[in-house]
Amino acid sequence: MTTTLADVAARAGVSSATVSRVLNGNYPVADHTRERVLRAVEDLEYVVNGNARALAAATSDLVGVLVNDVADPFFGILASAAQAEIARGGDADEQGRAGAPGGGKLAVVCNTGGSPEAELTYLTLLHRQRAAGVILTGSAVEGSDTDAIADRLARLAASGTRVVLCGRPPLPAGPFEEGAGEPEGGNPVMTLGFDNRGGAEQLTRHLIRLGHRRIGCVAGPVDRTTTRHRLEGHRNALAAYGLARECGGLTAYGYYDRSSGHRAARELLDRCPGLTAIVAANDTVALGVIAALRERGLQVPRDVSVTGFDDLPFSVDATPALTTVRLPLHEAGARAGRLVMGRETTPGGGVALVEGELVIRESTAPPRES
Amino acid sequence: MTTTLADVAARAGVSSATVSRVLNGNYPVADHTRERVLRAVEDLEYVVNGNARALAAATSDLVGVLVNDVADPFFGILASAAQAEIARGGDADEQGRAGAPGGGKLAVVCNTGGSPEAELTYLTLLHRQRAAGVILTGSAVEGSDTDAIADRLARLAASGTRVVLCGRPPLPAGPFEEGAGEPEGGNPVMTLGFDNRGGAEQLTRHLIRLGHRRIGCVAGPVDRTTTRHRLEGHRNALAAYGLARECGGLTAYGYYDRSSGHRAARELLDRCPGLTAIVAANDTVALGVIAALRERGLQVPRDVSVTGFDDLPFSVDATPALTTVRLPLHEAGARAGRLVMGRETTPGGGVALVEGELVIRESTAPPRES
DNA sequence: TTGTAGGCGTTATCAG
């Protein structure tokens, strides 16, 4: 049926071992022999069986990149940067030979839809395939399968797969990783976190300094870590200025998408018409908020100031251009890629924090004199 | 080291064959035996080796989705929809048993950056892994590796992998597929094309009917099929109104991104200050065009009308909201997913065309009286 | 430099 190494060997008049050596280039082979083999490969249109190879060599060149939503540029940028770095090659250990031309590995991005079950499913599949590495991006859902996921990640790492968490809190230290070392022949789980708390706090402080006193907040889904952290940052700022009580109830939850922002803004406006500013869960949500405001005849930032988060590419083109916190998504993705390839390591404790930068544009201004 | 089927078998006091049967659930096994086996699997935290399985069973549950750029929502939406459909399960042939919980297959999206070499690399890797299916999205580069890619696709299909082209022209009929049947035990290569030509023509006609006579065009990269088709549609409309000569030279090429649109618009403006409308390669490019216009003190649509293409989610939030052609990306992706799972077939000849729909919003208006 | 042979972890085919 399909042509195998043996077929190629037969046609080239050599042993299958020789063909293997030619293909992997990790053993000396006489030039003329090599040529004969390569010609046979061409003639037969031979394609190595990756599964057989992985089985025999006990190594794989698959790296999984799990994201909440590929359709969301936030993850798209992260994934794209990671992918480029992974494909680049130059792995720390197994330098030189590797399946992919160029020496790099094959990054496959898996769309989890933010569902813990889907994450688990993909993690299992990747484990089955004995993936070389896994990057898990995006906020985790608190509760439900947290333990199961942590468990699976720990096992993946223990079995030699390199695991990187990006934009998600580090795993709680398990029984094995109390010391500085790695758990028994495995790799440590590395973490690249985003400073969501700090970023959110900057945003709200900016608003308060501008003179705002009644600030609403459109948060993400309740059960996600990112939501909680951004909310904490917001509340920290509020508390620092003694505004906790005044704005405490002005929070509406929703998804990280435009329509949620739209809906939540209307809800907030109904609840508190005196609002002068709204902090959105992210840029996409902010767009929805602005649309809702406009529909009510409110101008941004004249009547209401609005902030985003992430600084996605479109934010500068929005009208008005969004005041937001820039997360270096591209760099973070690239760094995660390098980490998973073992080409770089996290400084200490396996946890690095990526800072956000306040970007002030046109969607925020002092509240109107009233 | 890692626990295998044999380990589980030993612990459960059965043969490895029995364990395999329990795990796959495709053969009758006594209840108490099954339980014992499952307990052993739990205890040992056993994870099947996907490679060994794929090797022995000669089947894989990997489906590759190749995209030009994950960071671009156009592809993100396509990939996300396809992924959902692929994970859903319910494969035509191998119903019931399948590696992934839920019966579906594992969709992995591969970022090619639009480079033919990267496409080839991924295709090769997928072929190596004996992928169950491949969806290739986005425009093809004309020239260079076209033949190599077509060849590889044909071979993939011939070897049983289901191949779907989405948003890309069909493969030239090879020597084998002249008849209606499939090439010798393989699958046909199915195509889901977008009506780029028709969409572009509608856009330009809309502009002309509005009264525009000097229409510029910011096209995509010269060598891509999508670019060529959209340009053809544009020129068809121009020709239909006898405007071909007048606007013939008003075309600037660039990438499908914002900054290219920005640069190209300035170039066009310098070349022809009398321009009253600009047709952009897609929505993202249109955003750049609008930004450039604004920097020159030109208002959209009062001074210059602008159109996009694709109708990505952000287009309705742009200022002014973009007049564009909506491509049903989500549906197309889902359909491609169903096709690659063999759950649906293309009507006739393996080629289906997806129509775009003209969406008129605020970025176009009649030219100013001058 | 090249060939031989054993093994990687599963599935599938036969008996029992």
Next chain:
DNA sequence: CTGATAACGCCTACAA
């Protein structure tokens, strides 16, 4: 229903 025992296609000591 369950247990041996061949494949599956490739890699890699070990020999020559």
